[in-house]
Amino acid sequence: MTIGRDEVEHVARLARLRLTDEERERFTAQLAAILDYVRKLNEIDTAGVEPTAHVLPLRNVTRPDEVRPSLEREGVLRLAPRADDGFIMVPRVIE
Amino acid sequence: MSDPSAAAYEAVIGLEVHVHLKTRSKVFCGCPASFGAPPNTNVCPVCLGLPGSLPVLNEAALRSALLAGLMLGCRIAPFSKFDRKNYFYPDLPKNYQISQYDLPLCAGGGLEIEADGRRRRIGITRVHLEEDAGRLVHTEGGAGGSGVDFNRTGVPLLEIVSEPELRGPEEAVAYLKELRRTLRYIGVSDCDMEKGSLRCDANVSIRPRGAAALGVKVEVKNMNSFRAVGKALAHEIERQARALAEGERIARETRLWEAEAGVTRPMRGKEEAHDYRYFPDPDLVPVVPAAALVEELRASLPEPPLRRRDRFADRYGLPAYDAEVLTAERETADYFEACVAAGAEPKAASNLIMGEMLRLLKEAGIPIREAKVAPAGIAELTRLVAAGEVSGTAAKEVFAEMFAAGRGAEEIVRARGLAQLSDEGELERVVGEVLRANPQSAADYRAGKAKALGFIVGRVMKATKGRANPGLVNKILKKALG
Numbered sequence: 055m056t057i058g059r060d061e062v063e064h065v066a067r068l069a070r071l072r073l074t075d076e077e078r079e080r081f082t083a084q085l086a087a088i089l090d091y092v093r094k095l096n097e098i099d100t101a102g103v104e105p106t107a108h109v110l111p112l113r114n115v116t117r118p119d120e121v122r123p124s125l126e127r128e129g130v131l132r133l134a135p136r137a138d139d140g141f142i143m144v145p146r147v148i149e
Numbered sequence: 150m151s152d153p154s155a156a157a158y159e160a161v162i163g164l165e166v167h168v169h170l171k172t173r174s175k176v177f178c179g180c181p182a183s184f185g186a187p188p189n190t191n192v193c194p195v196c197l198g199l200p201g202s203l204p205v206l207n208e209a210a211l212r213s214a215l216l217a218g219l220m221l222g223c224r225i226a227p228f229s230k231f232d233r234k235n236y237f238y239p240d241l242p243k244n245y246q247i248s249q250y251d252l253p254l255c256a257g258g259g260l261e262i263e264a265d266g267r268r269r270r271i272g273i274t275r276v277h278l279e280e281d282a283g284r285l286v287h288t289e290g291g292a293g294g295s296g297v298d299f300n301r302t303g304v305p306l307l308e309i310v311s312e313p314e315l316r317g318p319e320e321a322v323a324y325l326k327e328l329r330r331t332l333r334y335i336g337v338s339d340c341d342m343e344k345g346s347l348r349c350d351a352n353v354s355i356r357p358r359g360a361a362a363l364g365v366k367v368e369v370k371n372m373n374s375f376r377a378v379g380k381a382l383a384h385e386i387e388r389q390a391r392a393l394a395e396g397e398r399i400a401r402e403t404r405l406w407e408a409e410a411g412v413t414r415p416m417r418g419k420e421e422a423h424d425y426r427y428f429p430d431p432d433l434v435p436v437v438p439a440a441a442l443v444e445e446l447r448a449s450l451p452e453p454p455l456r457r458r459d460r461f462a463d464r465y466g467l468p469a470y471d472a473e474v475l476t477a478e479r480e481t482a483d484y485f486e487a488c489v490a491a492g493a494e495p496k497a498a499s500n501l502i503m504g505e506m507l508r509l510l511k512e513a514g515i516p517i518r519e520a521k522v523a524p525a526g527i528a529e530l531t532r533l534v535a536a537g538e539v540s541g542t543a544a545k546e547v548f549a550e551m552f553a554a555g556r557g558a559e560e561i562v563r564a565r566g567l568a569q570l571s572d573e574g575e576l577e578r579v580v581g582e583v584l585r586a587n588p589q590s591a592a593d594y595r596a597g598k599a600k601a602l603g604f605i606v607g608r609v610m611k612a613t614k615g616r617a618n619p620g621l622v623n624k625i626l627k628k629a630l631g
């Protein structure tokens with residue numbers, strides 16, 4: 055699969071990025087080069103190889119169901135551009 | 150369905166249900182999973198998605214998910230993992246939801262339901278574990294905009310997807326209620342639709358009756374009660390049938406149920422974003438459920454509510470209605486069986502529990518396990534009634550006192566003088582007095598008005614404060630009036 059301007063546009067929209075024409079050209083070329091590079095993996099015969107879900111050889115890492123202290127709210131609200139009455143404020147979402 | 154065009158089509162419905170798991174902490178962090186806390190006080194770097202934080206799976210949430218899967222007859226995956234579902238929405242701080250994509254914890258189960266008096270098994274495609282999103286509050290005026298509360302973010306959710314095998318709104322509601330009962334039986338969730346701990350979306354399509362191919366699927370959301378589910382689905386089926394009858398095409402879309410208007414309307418926006426780019430979450434390692442754990446959980450499964458209902462009718466000879474009410478909650482069913490084990494006659498115990506007990510519990514707002522009346526107390530009271538020592542009317546009064554004070558039935562009967570009056574001489578004296586005081590009623594009865602007898606019996610009961618043995622009163626009266 056080669057990457058074209060439409061794919062770049064689609065991926066940019068999914069990532070909420072607005073690209074200029076110049077950026078779109080540049081990223082199309084760069085993404086195509088990256089995909090080309092990764093395509094080398096296609097040369098390997100993976101018949102009989104289990105799909106990898108995780109790179110670490112770990113399984114079943116869990117924690118006991120215990121409550122730990124949460125953050126202090128004032129600090130949390132300071133992380134947001136706007137807060138009001140304990141809520142983090144965002145542009146009105148219409149459902 | 151009132152619309153004639155609807156009769157030519159049959160509905161195909163699949164439900165996607167989300168329930169909150171009842172854990173102390175959230176699914177991937179130690180914040181409380183409880184509700185009602187002031188906004189944004191149950192949050193931490195993990196559930197806010199702050200850089201450098203690492204989620205770790207809650208052991209209890211995993212157990213509950215496996216237990217639910219087993220209860221629903223699913224296969225437990227030998228290997229399962231968590232994936233990121235990527236989308237932007239203000240209630241999702243990480244811009245992805247940790248969910249499960251191609252390797253859910255449980256798959257391939259089913260749930261037996263009863264609708265319109267018929268039993269049917271509805272297939273369950275999959276059951277998986279994921280995290281809930283935050284809560285958006287839309288305020289009028291003031292600061293404008295929407296408020297976000299991240300307390301709910303990261304609360305464990307179980308997603309249960311049914312096969313598209315439900316054939317109408319009645320079956321869909323029956324499935325939902327049976328699912329709720331079943332999950333409450335194993336105690337993994339409260340499944341309270343009003344409080345949002347059970348949410349339901351539906352996929353609805355229709356096809357000409359008898360056709361094999363499926364129609365275009367419409368997703369219906371925003372149904373906030375069992376009633377709403379029934380009404381929304383009935384409306385949506387009718388809408389699609391009418392559209393097809395008029396030669397229109399059904400659009401593949403998401404529609405929201407608007408309860409006040411009683412219609413479904415297309416949801417705006419968000420449609421294009423249905424490209425979630427799932428990929429394995431590198432922060433969470435795979436889950437390989439241990440065989441020993443799965444077998445331990447399997448061995449702990451209770452009898453499913455519907456099967457228990459059948460057994461109550463069979464073994465205890467209870468009417469279908471009693472069996473259904475008594476098995477609606479596991480605690481009530483357990484309590485009933487403890488009463489029977491303590492020696493109570495089943496139907497008498499059922500009457501007391503369904504009548505007085507459930508009413509008083511509801512008034513007091515407490516669960517049955519907090520009731521002061523022990524099953525042995527119910528057995529004692531039913532024995533007193535069966536032996537004729539307490540009348541049915543007085544039994545209710547005795548029970549109310551047992552419920553309020555936690556004292557034994559016999560003790561109350563003695564202390565309050567509620568023992569049934571079965572002394573023939575004493576009753577003859579009372580009957581004589583009542584007949585002398587109400588000569589007209591006596592004459593009416595002799596003249597053939599059978600109703601007058603009821604009035605006289607009532608007077609005798611009043612004179613004895615409800616303690617008179619009714620069988621004996623009738624016998625004495627018939628003799629006196631005969």
Ligand SMILES: [Zn+2]
Binds near residue numbers: 191193195303
């Ligand atoms: Zn947290």
